[in-house]
Amino acid sequence: MKQIVVISGKGGTGKTFLTASLAAIAKNKVMADCDVDAANLHLMMDPQIKNKEEYVGSRIAVMDKDKCVKCLKCHFACRFGAIPESLEFDPFSCEGCGTCALVCPEKAIAMQDEVSGTIFTSQTAYGTFIHARLKPGGESSGKLVARVREIAQKTAEQEKKEYVLIDGSPGIGCPVIASLTGVDYAIIVVEPTLSGIHDMERVLEVVAHFKVGAGVVINKSDLNQDNTDKIRAWCVERNVPLLAELPFSKTVVESVVKARPYPELYQDLISERIKLVWDSIK
Amino acid sequence: MSLVTFGRIMIISVASGKGGTGKTTVAVNLAFSLKEKVQFFDCDVEEPNAFIFLSPEIKKTFPVEVSVPEIDYDKCNFCGKCADICYYNSLAVIKPRLGNPGKIMVFENICHDCGACSAVCPVNAITEKKRTIGKIDLASVKEIECLQGVINPKEILTPAVIRQEKRFIDKTKTVIIDAPPGTTCPVVAAVNNSDFCLLVTEPTPFGLNDLGLAVEMLKDMDIPSGVVINRSGLGNNCVHDFCEKNNIPILMEIPFERRIAELYSRGIAMVEAIPEYKEKFSDLFRKIKTIVNKKN
Numbered sequence: 408m409k410q411i412v413v414i415s416g417k418g419g420t421g422k423t424f425l426t427a428s429l430a431a432i433a434k435n436k437v438m439a440d441c442d443v444d445a446a447n448l449h450l451m452m453d454p455q456i457k458n459k460e461e462y463v464g465s466r467i468a469v470m471d472k473d474k475c476v477k478c479l480k481c482h483f484a485c486r487f488g489a490i491p492e493s494l495e496f497d498p499f500s501c502e503g504c505g506t507c508a509l510v511c512p513e514k515a516i517a518m519q520d521e522v523s524g525t526i527f528t529s530q531t532a533y534g535t536f537i538h539a540r541l542k543p544g545g546e547s548s549g550k551l552v553a554r555v556r557e558i559a560q561k562t563a564e565q566e567k568k569e570y571v572l573i574d575g576s577p578g579i580g581c582p583v584i585a586s587l588t589g590v591d592y593a594i595i596v597v598e599p600t601l602s603g604i605h606d607m608e609r610v611l612e613v614v615a616h617f618k619v620g621a622g623v624v625i626n627k628s629d630l631n632q633d634n635t636d637k638i639r640a641w642c643v644e645r646n647v648p649l650l651a652e653l654p655f656s657k658t659v660v661e662s663v664v665k666a667r668p669y670p671e672l673y674q675d676l677i678s679e680r681i682k683l684v685w686d687s688i689k
Numbered sequence: 690m691s692l693v694t695f696g697r698i699m700i701i702s703v704a705s706g707k708g709g710t711g712k713t714t715v716a717v718n719l720a721f722s723l724k725e726k727v728q729f730f731d732c733d734v735e736e737p738n739a740f741i742f743l744s745p746e747i748k749k750t751f752p753v754e755v756s757v758p759e760i761d762y763d764k765c766n767f768c769g770k771c772a773d774i775c776y777y778n779s780l781a782v783i784k785p786r787l788g789n790p791g792k793i794m795v796f797e798n799i800c801h802d803c804g805a806c807s808a809v810c811p812v813n814a815i816t817e818k819k820r821t822i823g824k825i826d827l828a829s830v831k832e833i834e835c836l837q838g839v840i841n842p843k844e845i846l847t848p849a850v851i852r853q854e855k856r857f858i859d860k861t862k863t864v865i866i867d868a869p870p871g872t873t874c875p876v877v878a879a880v881n882n883s884d885f886c887l888l889v890t891e892p893t894p895f896g897l898n899d900l901g902l903a904v905e906m907l908k909d910m911d912i913p914s915g916v917v918i919n920r921s922g923l924g925n926n927c928v929h930d931f932c933e934k935n936n937i938p939i940l941m942e943i944p945f946e947r948r949i950a951e952l953y954s955r956g957i958a959m960v961e962a963i964p965e966y967k968e969k970f971s972d973l974f975r976k977i978k979t980i981v982n983k984k985n
Contacts, residue, residue, distance in 0.1 A: 419870075
């Protein structure tokens, strides 16, 4: 079983667009959306939900005001600024560590588990699809990603599928790290902008650390030829294959608006090159 | 005319939900268009890009440090309470046996610096040592004070870097915070305690989906918001319809234009090359002030 993740560093480069396109081309796979903060792939897959799983990802400190003696030990113990002197706990700063509950001499603070999201297993025309929704403001996206991946892997094993195709998230933090561990290949979608190049270099540092094979796809490649040339040269220098250059086209946005994977609507240079991406990495 | 709220001028955060909609574009161009004294924070500490457009001169750099536990084996009795209390599974106790001395394994890179382990240790065997996980650059360009937080690749404590960066907030200035994409803990840390959050979106189903999540997050946090539609004209009307239906003010629309994209690709802020946009961003600021005024 081969696990392939699509990441970018920079947001908005076209990860979900590419993953949806690969979903229409690749056979014999399970799909997972690991951009749990702002999942979009389900919008392209028309999923029929078969199973929902509640995700308890975090906990929150809750104070029993009747027991509180206002000693302020919790205020001094909290390192996340969640307990001001007023003792009005800030749920958005609380990280659920439990230190306040530990130090409270009156046992006035309890740590409550929070259902912070849901994991969906669905059937689609492209195969089984796992995605998740983390509640806005939620925490522990990394752990949720790990659970999504766990279900995707188990499903692929049960269904005897050859590939797990994963839509990743932007950035380089714990959701991305959780998408990279144990994966076989990372496709990095980059745009030819200074921001895009800067971010690509940082995400590739993380990819290299996890010793994951990687290839680059340049999206909107004709936006800035100088930057596209820079990326090409960088790929040669670092020995990272350049899998495809996809020129900007309004048809890409149109396919998102129509909620259909690109190769189903358009048979053109872009869909041809996406097919070649799959051929070279499968 | 300056606005004073809660003993400070104003903190405006710029978020989106969806990545790549134009947060940095809007935040930077807003900063360049104001007459007020501005402090700019790039809080997208995993992938900070604002300095590409601000081109500020870096004056000073501070390390971002967190504490991790250090075990004094002269005192440690291997009771295991530290590993039990750790919510993040950063500690593992290997008890001594068969002549092996035993060890407390500390997984430093997942330690969240909460202090529970040192607080719970009954024999005071845990002290703390500092670890660097990133940096904060202090810089300036024109009259704008600029800061960026940068987390080291492979580190996971994004919110910690953001919180330390925000300690530099100067309450006498108009603060603009460029937030990361998403709707979870990094964004919460970036937008928390702001007076207004500007949501930048694109007029597509992806933009709409993530805008909805961001709006939900801000409602929970009780932070007033308004929308900027970027690349207007490339997509459909779903975002306009959503905003109208939910009474969310659309404060500005930036049309999809190749020249704006090209300027962006070269690291140039649009107000520097297309001066008419300066007035548009000033206008955006005036609208934000009006909304914040009304709330107070």
